[in-house]
Amino acid sequence: MFNGILGRKKEEISEENAEHTALVEKLSKMNLTEMRSYIKNNIQDLEVSEDGLNVVMRRLTEENTKSKKYYLKTDDMDSKKKKAFDLILAICENKKINLVTVELVQKFVEIYKDIIEEYDREYKDIYASRFVDAVNIALENINKRMVLQNKMDVLGENNSSM
Numbered sequence: 001m002f003n004g005i006l007g008r009k010k011e012e013i014s015e016e017n018a019e020h021t022a023l024v025e026k027l028s029k030m031n032l033t034e035m036r037s038y039i040k041n042n043i044q045d046l047e048v049s050e051d052g053l054n055v056v057m058r059r060l061t062e063e064n065t066k067s068k069k070y071y072l073k074t075d076d077m078d079s080k081k082k083k084a085f086d087l088i089l090a091i092c093e094n095k096k097i098n099l100v101t102v103e104l105v106q107k108f109v110e111i112y113k114d115i116i117e118e119y120d121r122e123y124k125d126i127y128a129s130r131f132v133d134a135v136n137i138a139l140e141n142i143n144k145r146m147v148l149q150n151k152m153d154v155l156g157e158n159n160s161s162m
Contacts, residue, residue: 020051027055032083035059039090050098053091057104060084061111072112081119084112085127092134095141102138105131 026046030038035056041048060071072084088108091101109116109131116128 023049023052024055027052028059032080032087036083036087036090039087039094048094048096050096050101053094053096053098053101054104056087057091057101057108060088061104061107070111072115074115074118078119078123081115085116085119085131089130089134092131092138095145097138097142099142102135102142105135105138109135 023046027035027038034043037043038046038048038052039056046052063070072081088105091097092105109128116131119125120127
């Protein structure tokens, strides 16, 4: 009786849970190249979303419960490390990024700090500073989106009161 008044109906919630579960399932089977294609919105049947960005970031930053290891390891091939680093930069550039994703990017940098520094030293790259710049740009984009949303909300309220 109160479902319609207090919140969404069970059908809407279960449909969203089913979509989320399907998204998690698809993304959990992807390799780094496929995840990058998803982030760049190059997969036809799978549109990039805030939820999808968070799922990818969680996959890269959460410890595997069975092996007690993270996605990247120090003995991984350098090409895998580079693909992961480029994937993080692509996520930061994505327009669907939110604060949760930014926090996960910061967690990624903390977890893999040693690997990032070693890679930068060995290949004379600057991923460490690029991650800082990318996070700052992502935060700016989030702020711009929020300002625009606030303006749209104000305009919507003004139009409805006329």
